[in-house]
Amino acid sequence: MRYLEITVPDGKRRAVLDILEEEGVDYVVSDETSGRGYTAVVRFPLPTRAVEPVLDRLRRAGISDDSSVVVINAETVLSEQFSTLRDQYSQGGKGARTSRQVLRTKADELTPPFTIYAVMLLISAVVATAGLLADSPAVVIGAMVIAPLLGPALAANVGIVTGDNRLKATGFRYQFVGVTIVVGASIVLATLARFAGLEPAGVDIVVATELEERVSPNLFSLAVALGAGIAGILSLTRGFSEAIVGVMIAAALIPPSAAVGITVAWGMYGAAIGAAVLVVVNLLSINLAALATLWIAGYRPQGLFEVSPTRKPTYTYATIFGVGLLVLAAPLAGVTLLDFHTTELESSAENEVEAVLNESEYEHLQNEDVAVELDGNYPIQSIDRVIVTVGGEEPGPESGLADRLYEAIEPHGDESLVVEVQYVVAEQRGEETETQRVTVRPSNGT
Known part of the structure; x- marks a missing residue:
């Protein structure tokens, strides 16, 4: 009432x-x-x-x-x-x-003064970057909680469908500046961490900090951002908890923005492009979902002379968001197909290795692990090699096993597929166990 x-x-x-x-x-x-x-x-x-x-x-x-x-x-x-x-x-x-008039007021109230907004995002960026470098999910979640990103995303789209140009401009400006602040702060902090030696030299920072999903995103990444946009509008119009939805929107923007800064600081520009694509895709997804939800829910001027001024801008922005999303979704689709192919190859290779090791001449060996490695050329990688790890009681490679495994696995990959066989032998000496590892490639040179 x-x-x-x-x-x-x-x-x-x-x-x-x-x-x-x-x-x-x-x-x-x-x-x-x-x-x-x-x-x-x-x-x-x-x-x-x-x-x-x-x-x-x-x-x-x-x-x-x-x-x-x-x-x-x-x-x-x-x-x-x-x-x-x-x-x-x-x-x-x-x-x-919620009425259209109240909706504008609530969206405006969720957008804090710029100084507070910038300071809170700066703190969030520092915490998120530190959490990613330390590989600490709990710290990254803390960064999401304090990021005030809900208001700008909702304000921009409420402004579009209700014809409030001030609210629309504020929302879009805050979103752009907010992402810029997070990326810039993460570059500075990650650069300091790198030159201070807080991360080991010579390591792949993407692998060490588990950033693969943010620098090489797939289509499933869209689900978080689209859900966040829809949930944000529903929280505003139906009285759900804005704080929880705000964390969801921050989850779509803060970690990938920090990932851009970390990879730039490490000079991994391909990975930085992948993370930047994810940031832009998530921004477009959040705004498109919010705009569509508002329009479908009827939040637009209803009068005879009021529909036209907002209908055209709404369709224009929806088209911009949609086309941009489709263009940037193409590389995400490529990554998704690679993920499917990698999973399929790993499963097929696992079956082939088991079949080969069940043959009488190799039955004294055990399958320890089968892994498919990518080439690390972010953001769109390709399959580099299949590594088969076998264990046995005798040290040294087994004659002909590498060629036999390559012949079995190669039909499931492409012509440039590389197969490596690693031998692991555990030797028991008193209470200590020593492991010897030998890597062998097939004799055909692949």
């Missing part, structure tokens, strides 16, 4: 009261004597679902943006006339749909 207080402009008093009477609203009206061009102040309760249509009618009757309209929550309304009005607006479904 809501309680409204509206100042009525000079000459509009009768029209406003007629609308309220037609709607069956139980109102109170008093004279306005400030001399500012208003003749009355009218106060009345409304069911939440009735706020938007009633305000639309009053706007067409002459309640312009210059008038003062106050909407507050009402705990209880004891009135038979209000009960009738509530029953009338509860038809057609349950749930309280």
Whole structure:
């Protein structure tokens, strides 16, 4: 329930009261004597679902943006006339749909002052970068919690569908600046960590910090961002927890933005491009999902002369988001296909190795591991080699086994497939166990 207080402009008093009477609203009206061009102040309760249509009618009757309209929550309304009005607006479904006017206010309130926004994102960037470098999921989650990214994403799209250009511009500006702050801060911190020797020299930072999913993203990455955009709008319109949804949006933006900074600091520009693509894709996905959810839910001007000004911008932005998403989704599709192919090759290789080692001449050997390695050329990698690890009691390679395994595995890969066989022998000496490892390639040179 809501309680409204509206100042009525000079000459509009009768029209406003007629609308309220037609709607069956139980109102109170008093004279306005400030001399500012208003003749009355009218106060009345409304069911939440009735706020938007009633305000639309009053706007067409002459309640312009210059008038003062106050909407507050009402705990209880004891009135038979209000009960009738509530029953009338509860038809057609349950749930309280937030009015368009309140929606703009809530989206604006979720966008903090720029100084606070920048400082909080700076802190979030430092925490996220430190968490990724330390390979600590708990620290990265902490960075997501403090990132104030929900408001800008929602404000931009609420501004589009309601024709609020100030809110739209603020939302998009905050999103762009926010991502820039995170990337810049992560570059600085990661560079300091690198030259301070906090990460071992000569290691693949992507592998060491488990960044593969962020520097070489696949199509499944879209699910998080699309879900975050939809959930963000539902939290705003249906009263769900904005804090939880804010973490979801931050999860789609903060870690990949920090990954861009880390890989740039390490000079891995291919990986940085992959992470940057993920950031842009997630931004487009969040905004497209939010915009579509708002439009489908009917958050747009409903009047005869109000639909056209917002319909065209909404379609324009939706097209921009959609086309951009389709273009950038192409490399993600390539990574997804590679993931499927890698999994299929690993499974086939596992079966072939088991079959070969079950042959009588190799039955004294055991299959320790079968792994498919990629070439590390981010963001779109390719299969580099298949490494087969076998164990036995005798040290040294088994004659002909490497060629035999290559012949069995090669049909499942391409012509340039490399197969390596590693022999692991454990020797027991007292209470200590020593492991010897020998790597052998097939004699055909592949």
